[in-house]
Amino acid sequence: MDREPLSDEKIPESVDPTDVYVADVTDETAVRNAMDGVYAVIHLAGDPRPEAPWDSVLRNNIDGTQQMFDAAVDAGVEKFAFASSNHAVGAYETTDRTPDMYRPHHEFRLDGTELPRPSNLYGVSKAAGETLGRYYHDHHDISVVNVRIGNLTQHHPPKEYERGQAMWLSYRDCAHLFECCIEADYDYEIVYGISDNDRKYYSIDRARAVLGYDPQDNSAEFTFEGEPLDEA
Amino acid sequence: MDREPLSDEKIPESVDPTDVYVADVTDETAVRNAMDGVYAVIHLAGDPRPEAPWDSVLRNNIDGTQQMFDAAVDAGVEKFAFASSNHAVGAYETTDRTPDMYRPHHEFRLDGTELPRPSNLYGVSKAAGETLGRYYHDHHDISVVNVRIGNLTQHHPPKEYERGQAMWLSYRDCAHLFECCIEADYDYEIVYGISDNDRKYYSIDRARAVLGYDPQDNSAEFTFEGEPLDEA
Numbered sequence: 001m002d003r004e005p006l007s008d009e010k011i012p013e014s015v016d017p018t019d020v021y022v023a024d025v026t027d028e029t030a031v032r033n034a035m036d037g038v039y040a041v042i043h044l045a046g047d048p049r050p051e052a053p054w055d056s057v058l059r060n061n062i063d064g065t066q067q068m069f070d071a072a073v074d075a076g077v078e079k080f081a082f083a084s085s086n087h088a089v090g091a092y093e094t095t096d097r098t099p100d101m102y103r104p105h106h107e108f109r110l111d112g113t114e115l116p117r118p119s120n121l122y123g124v125s126k127a128a129g130e131t132l133g134r135y136y137h138d139h140h141d142i143s144v145v146n147v148r149i150g151n152l153t154q155h156h157p158p159k160e161y162e163r164g165q166a167m168w169l170s171y172r173d174c175a176h177l178f179e180c181c182i183e184a185d186y187d188y189e190i191v192y193g194i195s196d197n198d199r200k201y202y203s204i205d206r207a208r209a210v211l212g213y214d215p216q217d218n219s220a221e222f223t224f225e226g227e228p229l230d231e232a
Numbered sequence: 233m234d235r236e237p238l239s240d241e242k243i244p245e246s247v248d249p250t251d252v253y254v255a256d257v258t259d260e261t262a263v264r265n266a267m268d269g270v271y272a273v274i275h276l277a278g279d280p281r282p283e284a285p286w287d288s289v290l291r292n293n294i295d296g297t298q299q300m301f302d303a304a305v306d307a308g309v310e311k312f313a314f315a316s317s318n319h320a321v322g323a324y325e326t327t328d329r330t331p332d333m334y335r336p337h338h339e340f341r342l343d344g345t346e347l348p349r350p351s352n353l354y355g356v357s358k359a360a361g362e363t364l365g366r367y368y369h370d371h372h373d374i375s376v377v378n379v380r381i382g383n384l385t386q387h388h389p390p391k392e393y394e395r396g397q398a399m400w401l402s403y404r405d406c407a408h409l410f411e412c413c414i415e416a417d418y419d420y421e422i423v424y425g426i427s428d429n430d431r432k433y434y435s436i437d438r439a440r441a442v443l444g445y446d447p448q449d450n451s452a453e454f455t456f457e458g459e460p461l462d463e464a
Contacts, residue, residue, distance in 0.1 A: 054298055062294065062360070066286055066353075091370040115347060115422075118367045121298075128294070128360040135350045138323040190347075 001034045003045070025064040028071075035071040040079040040182045043068050046129075050087055052122045061125035066132055073140040081181035082133050084146040084190070086167055086202075088126040090119025093163070093201075102166040104198045104220070111203040112148070112190035130190060137188040145181050145211070149174070150194040150202065157197075157219035165224060166199040170217035180211035195219065233266045235277070257296040260303075267303040272311040272414045275300050278361075282319055284354045293357035298364055305372040313413035314365050316378040316422070318399055318434075320358040322351025325395070325433075334398040336430045336452070343435040344380070344422035362422060369420040377413050377443070381406070382426040382434065389429075389451035397456060398431040402449035412443035427451065 001021040011020055023030030025045040035041075045068075046061040065082065072080055089110055093101065101108045116127035126148075133144035150167030151158065152174055158164030169177075173195045189210055192202035198220035207213035233253040243252060255262030257277040267273075277300075278293040297314065304312055321342055325333065333340045348359035358380075365376035382399030383390065384406055390396030401409075405427045421442055424434035430452035439445035 054302075058290070058295055058298070063290055066290070070286075091367070113347070115345070116363050116366060117370060118363060121367065124360070124363050124367050127363045128356070131348050131350060131356050131359045131363075134348060135323070135353065135356050138349060 001031075001045075025068065026059060028067055031067055032071045032074070035075040035077065038072070038075060038077050040081070041068065041072050041077055042081045042083070042178050042181065044083040046083075046125070047122070050120050050122050054121050057122050057125035061122070062128045062132075065129040069132055069136040069142075073136055073142055077142060079143045079182060080133065080136070080145075081178060082129055082144065082146045084130050084148045085123060085126045086148055086150050087119045087123030088116045088130065088148055089114065090123055091117035093119075099162055101201045102162045102199055106201070108201050109203040110192065110201060112192065112206055134188055143186050143188070145186055145189040145191060147177065147181065147191055147193040148202070150192065156222045159223065159225040162199075162224075165219040166197060166201055167194050168197055168217075168219040169193050170195045170215075173215040173217050176215070177207065177211070177213050180207075180213050184211040186210050233263075233277075257300065258291060260299055263299055264303045264306070267307040267309065270304070270307060270309050272313070273300065273304050273309055274313045274315070274410050274413065276315040278315075278357070279354070282352050282354050286353050289354050289357035293354070294360045294364075297361040301364055301368040301374075305368055305374055309374060311375045311414060312365065312368070312377075313410060314361050314376065314378045316362050316380045317355060317358045318380055318382050319351045319355030320348045320362065320380055321346065322355055323349035325351075331394055333433045334394045334431055338433070340433050341435040342424065342433060344424065344438055366420055375418050375420070377418055377421040377423060379409065379413065379423055379425040380434070382424065388454045391455065391457040394431075394456075397451040398429060398433055399426050400429055400449075400451040401425050402427045402447075405447040405449050408447070409439065409443070409445050412439075412445050416443040418442050 001023055003024050005022050021034040046064055047056045092110060097108060100106050118124045118127055130146040133146055136142055137144040150169045151164045152169045154171050157168035177193050191207035192204055194200060194202050195217040196215040197218050233255055235256050237254050238252060253266040278296055279288045324342060329340060332338050350356045350359055362378040365378055368374055369376040382401045383396045384401045386403050389400035409425050423439035424436055426432060426434050427449040428447040429450050
């Protein structure tokens with residue numbers, strides 16, 4: 001399901017075209033229609049802009065996610081993966097910690113047990129989505145995993161953006177991670193979605209242990225063109 | 233500020249009647265008008281029903297709280313106490329833990345460092361309000377304390393409701409606690425608002441340490457008329 005029609009080449013041959021829906025996540029009837037007979041949901045919809053205004057994240061991300069969960073439990077969906085974000089915890093990057101925490105030998109790690117500290121109202125909306133998942137998991141028979149996605153860029157990590165190196169998620173690791181969310185057994189989880197970067201301040205231990213996540217990429221394998229590091 | 237006019241006897245003599253506002257928390261202009269020149273906010277407004285439907289808590293509790301914070305930081309408010317709720321964490325009361333956790337010698341304690349586990353969508357809205365507070369504290373110069381209020385009843389605790397005994401908050405302890413929220417110095421806090429009950433599964437250590445909360449009441453001083461306990 002997407003808000004815009006998908007071009008034919010974007011629809012894999014294994015997908016029945018009648019299983020492709022064009023609808024907005026805020027359209028309740030359309031969401032419920034698309035949810036019929038579904039086993040697992042990967043919920044990526046919403047306003048993705050870190051600087052999105054409150055009214056948009058309230059409607060598209062918070063209200064839209066509640067609607068998705070509500071339709072999912074009514075349809076008997078078994079697994080629900082929610083695209084959360086590094087912005088749900090971006091304010092742990094305090095001036096005391098940065099930029100040291102972005103470097104390979106720094107020990108600071110977020111592991112998903114910490115309370116949210118959003119960078120922005122978009123991050124608030126993602127934290128609210130995680131809490132909705134907690135509620136729907138606890139009160140309905142649905143497995144929920146929140147993936148706090150780092151920095152998703154194709155081919156190579158951001159070349160001059162130190163933070164982006166630390167939280168890079170390659171396309172293939174991303175696809176693999178969400179495949180794990182469909183195949184693994186879990187109750188309620190919060191995991192970080194990054195590649196196995198030398199630089200990291202998010203732990204991927206939980207994703208490995210519970211989901212079987214086995215990332216293949218590491219931003220350190222690509223040339224970093226930013227300021228040289230003390231450790232380098 | 234209240235949604236309904238206050239009767240004259242409810243307005244203390246020390247309060248200037250021109251400082252009393254009648255407005256709905258969803259009325260942006262009215263909220264901003266009432267916020268002018270304010271030093272501290274005790275934000276109790278919202279739909280208080282545990283069974284409130286999503287649309288109401290989305291609008292009144294989540295959107296209403298964002299509006300309060302936004303107006304508060306623009307007005308230079310220094311302290312913001314948010315009435316959160318035991319329902320933000322009600323799902324920690326699993327069938328494995330209850331009713332033992334309501335009893336005096338049980339060691340289970342929630343202390344405010346745990347992730348939310350809402351009992352209902354009302355609880356989801358309260359957890360979202362806490363996260364909004366985190367965001368506004370981290371990005372604006374405002375102290376925020378979230379008070380997860382237990383069970384507020386006048387005169388005596390619920391007589392036949394074991395859980396209610398454990399999370400009773402007397403009227404005078406409540407008034408004292410919010411007074412502490414105005415007078416103490418703090419950054420960002422999550423505390424539990426209950427009296428010093430023998431039965432408790434919420435820690436009040438943080439409220440004592442940071443806010444100077446010194447509760448005078450204890451539900452054990454009142455006759456409990458429910459089922460006799462094993463320990464009793």
